[in-house]
Amino acid sequence: MTPSGDEMTDMRLYRPRVSTWWWTRKRSYFVFVMRELSSVFIAWFVVYLLLFVYAVGQSEAAYRRFLGWASAPWVVGLNVVALVFVLLHTVTWFSLTPQAMDVRLDGRRVPGFHIIAGQYTGLLVVSLFVLWLVTQ
Amino acid sequence: MSDGGTGAAHDVLIVGGGAAGLRAAIAIAETDPGLDVAVVSKVYPMRSHTVSAEGGAAGVIAADDSLDEHCYDTVSGSDWLADQDAVEAFVREAPEELLQLEHWGCPWSRRPDGRVAVRAFGGMKKMRTWFAADKTGFHMLHTLFQTSLKYGEVRRYDEQFVTRLLVDDGRVHGAVAIGLASGRIRAITAKAVILCTGGCGKVFPFTTNANINTGDGMALAYRAGAPLKDMEFVQYHPTGLPFTGILITEAARAEGGWLLNKDGYRYLQDYDLGTPSLTPQLRSMELGPRDRLSQAFVHEVERGRTADSPYGPITYLDLRHLGEKLIDTKLPFVRELCLKYERIDPVHELVPVRPVVHYMMGGVSTDIDGATPVAGLYAAGETACVSINGANRLGSNSLPECLVFGARAGRAAAEYASAAGTTPSVVEAQAGDEMRRLERDLLGKGPGTESIAAIRDQMQATMEEAAGIFRTGPEMEKGAGTLAELQERVVNVGLADASRSFNTELLAALELANMLDISECILEAGRQREESRGAHQRTDFPARDDEQFLSHLLVHRGPDGSARIEPLPVTITRWPPGERVYGR
Amino acid sequence: MADSIQMRVSRFRPETDSQPHFQEYDVPLRKEWTVLDGLNHVKNEVDTTLSFRWSCRMGICGSCGMSIDGEPKLTCGTFLSDYEPGPVTIEPLANFPVIRDLVVDLSDFMAKLPRVKPWIIRPEDHSHVEPDVEYLQTPVQLDVYRQFSMCINCMLCYAACPVYGLDPDFIGPAAIALAERYDLDSRDHGKGERLDVLTAHDGVWACTFVGECTKVCPKHVDPASAIQRYKLKSALQTVKAFLLPRGAR
Numbered sequence: 001m002t003p004s005g006d007e008m009t010d011m012r013l014y015r016p017r018v019s020t021w022w023w024t025r026k027r028s029y030f031v032f033v034m035r036e037l038s039s040v041f042i043a044w045f046v047v048y049l050l051l052f053v054y055a056v057g058q059s060e061a062a063y064r065r066f067l068g069w070a071s072a073p074w075v076v077g078l079n080v081v082a083l084v085f086v087l088l089h090t091v092t093w094f095s096l097t098p099q100a101m102d103v104r105l106d107g108r109r110v111p112g113f114h115i116i117a118g119q120y121t122g123l124l125v126v127s128l129f130v131l132w133l134v135t136q
Numbered sequence: 137m138s139d140g141g142t143g144a145a146h147d148v149l150i151v152g153g154g155a156a157g158l159r160a161a162i163a164i165a166e167t168d169p170g171l172d173v174a175v176v177s178k179v180y181p182m183r184s185h186t187v188s189a190e191g192g193a194a195g196v197i198a199a200d201d202s203l204d205e206h207c208y209d210t211v212s213g214s215d216w217l218a219d220q221d222a223v224e225a226f227v228r229e230a231p232e233e234l235l236q237l238e239h240w241g242c243p244w245s246r247r248p249d250g251r252v253a254v255r256a257f258g259g260m261k262k263m264r265t266w267f268a269a270d271k272t273g274f275h276m277l278h279t280l281f282q283t284s285l286k287y288g289e290v291r292r293y294d295e296q297f298v299t300r301l302l303v304d305d306g307r308v309h310g311a312v313a314i315g316l317a318s319g320r321i322r323a324i325t326a327k328a329v330i331l332c333t334g335g336c337g338k339v340f341p342f343t344t345n346a347n348i349n350t351g352d353g354m355a356l357a358y359r360a361g362a363p364l365k366d367m368e369f370v371q372y373h374p375t376g377l378p379f380t381g382i383l384i385t386e387a388a389r390a391e392g393g394w395l396l397n398k399d400g401y402r403y404l405q406d407y408d409l410g411t412p413s414l415t416p417q418l419r420s421m422e423l424g425p426r427d428r429l430s431q432a433f434v435h436e437v438e439r440g441r442t443a444d445s446p447y448g449p450i451t452y453l454d455l456r457h458l459g460e461k462l463i464d465t466k467l468p469f470v471r472e473l474c475l476k477y478e479r480i481d482p483v484h485e486l487v488p489v490r491p492v493v494h495y496m497m498g499g500v501s502t503d504i505d506g507a508t509p510v511a512g513l514y515a516a517g518e519t520a521c522v523s524i525n526g527a528n529r530l531g532s533n534s535l536p537e538c539l540v541f542g543a544r545a546g547r548a549a550a551e552y553a554s555a556a557g558t559t560p561s562v563v564e565a566q567a568g569d570e571m572r573r574l575e576r577d578l579l580g581k582g583p584g585t586e587s588i589a590a591i592r593d594q595m596q597a598t599m600e601e602a603a604g605i606f607r608t609g610p611e612m613e614k615g616a617g618t619l620a621e622l623q624e625r626v627v628n629v630g631l632a633d634a635s636r637s638f639n640t641e642l643l644a645a646l647e648l649a650n651m652l653d654i655s656e657c658i659l660e661a662g663r664q665r666e667e668s669r670g671a672h673q674r675t676d677f678p679a680r681d682d683e684q685f686l687s688h689l690l691v692h693r694g695p696d697g698s699a700r701i702e703p704l705p706v707t708i709t710r711w712p713p714g715e716r717v718y719g720r
Numbered sequence: 721m722a723d724s725i726q727m728r729v730s731r732f733r734p735e736t737d738s739q740p741h742f743q744e745y746d747v748p749l750r751k752e753w754t755v756l757d758g759l760n761h762v763k764n765e766v767d768t769t770l771s772f773r774w775s776c777r778m779g780i781c782g783s784c785g786m787s788i789d790g791e792p793k794l795t796c797g798t799f800l801s802d803y804e805p806g807p808v809t810i811e812p813l814a815n816f817p818v819i820r821d822l823v824v825d826l827s828d829f830m831a832k833l834p835r836v837k838p839w840i841i842r843p844e845d846h847s848h849v850e851p852d853v854e855y856l857q858t859p860v861q862l863d864v865y866r867q868f869s870m871c872i873n874c875m876l877c878y879a880a881c882p883v884y885g886l887d888p889d890f891i892g893p894a895a896i897a898l899a900e901r902y903d904l905d906s907r908d909h910g911k912g913e914r915l916d917v918l919t920a921h922d923g924v925w926a927c928t929f930v931g932e933c934t935k936v937c938p939k940h941v942d943p944a945s946a947i948q949r950y951k952l953k954s955a956l957q958t959v960k961a962f963l964l965p966r967g968a969r
Contacts, residue, residue, distance in 0.1 A: 011317065011318050011637065011734065011819070012734040012735075013734070013817035013818060013819060013825055014732055014734070014737075014739060014740060014817060014818040015817045015818075016814070016815075016817075016818070018815075018882075018885045018886055022882055022885065022886075023882070025790070026790070028930075028931075028932060028935065029882060029930070029932070032882075032928075032930045032931070032932075036928065096929065096931065096948075099931070099934070099942065099944055099945040099948055100929075100945065100948035100949060100951075100952060101949070101952070102864075102945075102949060107860035107863070108860075109863075179775060179783070180826065180830070180873075182781070182782065182872070182873050183775050183776075183781045183782065183783045184781075185775070185776070185781075187776065187780050187781050187872075188776045188778060188780050188781065235853075235854055238854050238855065239840065239842075239854075239855065239907075240839065240840055241839065241840040241902065241905060241907065241908070243862055243865075243866060243869050243905075244854075245859075245862070246857055246858060246859050246862055247859075248858065248859060249856075249858075250856030250857055250858045250861075251854060251856065252854055271780070271870075274780055274872070275869065278869075278871075282833075282838040282839050282898070283839045283840075285833065285834040285838065285839060286839050288834075294830070317819050317820075317823075317825070346775040346776040346777065346781065347774055347775050347776075347777070348775050379752050380752075380777065380778070382777070382778045469780075473778060476779070476797060477752075477778075587768075588768065589763075589764035589765065589768075631768075632767075632768045632769050633768060633769035633771075635733045635734075635735055635769070635820065636735070637733065637734050637735065637819060637820040638771045638819050638820035638821070638823045639771065640763075640770075640771045640772070641768045641769060641771075644768075
């Protein structure tokens with residue numbers, strides 16, 4: 001069916017403009033923008049980890065130089081901020097995962113809670129493993 | 137702003153975009169794609185009141201069911217006022233139409249084996265009501281609307297209000313409509329017009345109906361010279377929520393709900409509706425017909441056995457024994473509505489309910505193909521009165537009615553339009569007159585001395601008094617007198633809102649004019665029917681009188697604007713009038 | 721509970737106003753009154769020039785969406801008492817052009833909806849119905865798409881979506897949810913036909929999963945879920961097409 005319209009074009013509609021600060025107006029919008037921003041810090045951690053691994057792979061001395069650099073206040077500060085964002089990233093994306101998937105067992109939908117719990121469990125298991133690994 | 141001449145031309149113009157209107161449009165697009173069809177509606181189609189129907193749509197599919205039984209249930213439910221040839225056609229075509237809807241994607245609730253499920257419903261001896269959870273009308277409307285989008289050749293005029301039909305020499309030639317958003321008035325010529333504008337519950341103060349149900353199509357037809365039929369038959373649905381009037385579907389009773397008075401007693405057993413049992417018995421107790429259940433409520437009020445609420449007397453709907461699981465599967469919308477609007481959880485608490493105006497059995501008089509006596513003018517759905525519902529409609533018959541007669545009227549209008557001649561030029565003058573009337577008497581008038589809301593409130597209060605569940609001649613006389621006064625006062629209504637853009641005050645004024653005309657018809661027909669039948673119960677004439685009144689009453693508009701009544705015999709084919717028996 | 725509450729209502733008349741302004745009205749505060757009841761009180765008793773859409777008053781027709789204290793809501797399902805002591809601000813739905821007062825222009829959505837082909841697409845022509853034959857669909861199959869079929873087209877999701885606000889070309893949450901509803905319907909064979917529309921730049925990939933649409937949906941349709949699932953589905957489709965060019969689509 002095709003609307004014939006009411007000649008909307010020759011009417012004076014008021015078109016509200018979206019403010020550049022739209023994302024500060026609502027808490028959920030703000031959290032969303034922070035979540036998007038957190039990807040930058042994920043990228044930073046990846047780079048940091050690569051530098052770390054590279055240094056370890058080079059030599060004892062390179063490793064010590066890296067540690068020295070990493071203990072500079074600005075690097076520590078950056079990493080703290082990055083950690084906060086990575087945690088935000090993790091918590092928000094873990095919570096959103098069930099919405100992106102329709103997991104069914106026996107034709108019935110697996111409740112979101114189980115999917116979220118599954119991810120945290122996985123995170124815990126991997127973290128414990130890594131902890132064990134580095135304390136050897 | 138208004139058009140000088142005619143705006144647009146089509147072969148068929150459908151007024152109203154609900155189940156009947158959309159079904160008609162699709163029927164025409166499928167049978168005769170070469171025809172130019174348009175649908176004009178004062179709201180976007182998905183807002184049409186079909187959307188709020190909850191319980192289901194009846195169609196014979198069970199192995200132990202038969203067309204004859206559905207016919208008998210419908211005819212006896214109608215207190216023998218239904219035209220039996222129309223009922224037979226309806227019952228035969230209903231399952232086909234519902235199946236067609238299934239093919240179009242309607243999410244009918246299913247049995248475990250994948251076949252469509254059916255449930256019990258009031259007044260039906262067998263389970264034959266198809267349902268989509270408890271949002272059947274919603275799913276049907278959206279299925280129809282979304283399917284209609286396939287047919288790009290059908291044009292739509294959304295949010296345009298038809299103010300007048302163009303008629304010349306007993307033939308319809310189109311309509312004049314005002315665009316709500318722009319205020320632009322245009323004439324739309326058409327060889328055939330199908331009225332599918334729904335009911336007129338808003339002439340009453342307390343109704344399940346939406347704000348839009350103001351009897352527009354009925355008024356348009358009435359003024360165009362097409363008679364209305366069976367206007368005195370107004371259905372009161374037994375279970376509406378007390379303040380809002382929101383519908384609690386009959387399906388709640390079909391699934392096993394009970395009606396209790398203030399003493400926790402299932403009072404329907406006192407009114408020849410059977411004896412109570414734990415599980416629902418078809419055509420018995422809470423599954424009796426709506427008119428009898430609403431009448432029982434009034435008797436309970438008289439006997440002082442109803443509970444008091446801030447909104448008048450109520451009884452209770454008890455769903456607690458159904459259990460949370462059943463309610464969440466079969467009646468989720470009911471639970472939502474009770475929680476939201478009454479702050480009551482039907483799983484644990486009693487739901488206060490009372491009878492509320494719900495449906496108009498009467499409407500534009502049509503034959504079995506939706507045709508009115510005005511050539512080219514058709515009607516279908518609640519706007520029309522074929523009649524398959526007679527003096528009382530059974531629940532779950534009106535949704536398939538929209539489909540069956542929407543399709544029939546569509547096909548009949550298409551056939552007529554294919555053969556119809558050209559539009560005479562005299563119609564342009566009529567259109568011009570209407571445009572000038574709207575400009576002069578409404579848009580250009582400025583504030584008047586009467587308030588639309590005040591007149592509307594008085595009309596509604598009058599109708600509640602005069603056309604309630606039980607009526608008397610003197611009350612209806614008095615009501616008619618008040619309405620006549622209101623008709624005089626309404627001339628002095630003006631508009632404080634001078635804007636052309638989405639002027640809902642103008643809309644309210646136009647709707648009020650329609651409602652006043654319709655109300656007069658309801659009371660006039662009510663006064664002249666001196667018997668009690670179905671939903672028209674008179675304490676001064678308490679018996680059914682087949683000798684004098686086994687006929688419809690047509691209401692014609694006289695040249696002076698008064699209502700003139702003419703009887704029309706009921707078509708009886710295979711079911712001679714008998715006693716309506718429920719619970720025995 | 722106080723006797724009354726103030727409603728700050730946005731007014732706009734295109735003939736005389738270049739932009740909206742607020743008008744204040746005091747309305748009775750009753751525990752059963754919704755914001756819609758308040759608006760109707762204004763229209764009937766105080767100011768007959770106020771324009772707004774409404775119909776069913778029970779949250780099923782989708783007409784009465786407006787912005788209440790900055791949040792998109794159905795006025796028929798929102799209670800005045802929740803905003804005590806007030807004032808409560810009522811504006812037209814965000815992200816839509818305003819025609820008048822609280823009435824917005826919905827023609828964009830009405831144009832977008834048919835593009836996603838929201839109807840059952842069958843491989844063969846089915847204009848004549850065989851009398852006994854329904855397409856079988858088990859309750860489990862129905863449940864797969866049921867949630868997405870609940871959309872009442874109220875447009876609250878579009879009002880909440882910042883992407884739609886910034887980029888009106890975005891096809892939007894409700895349209896995509898309806899497309900997914902048909903894709904998931906076991907009776908439909910139209911996945912392929914909808915794919916091109918939905919994977920275009922203004923389709924699912926414009927969504928950044930803000931998730932506000934789901935939060936404001938009065939019918940729990942969860943359009944955000946429909947969109948992300950569609951993204952996953954079409955991404956897998958692309959991978960499959962790449963790896964198995966002959967077997968794809």
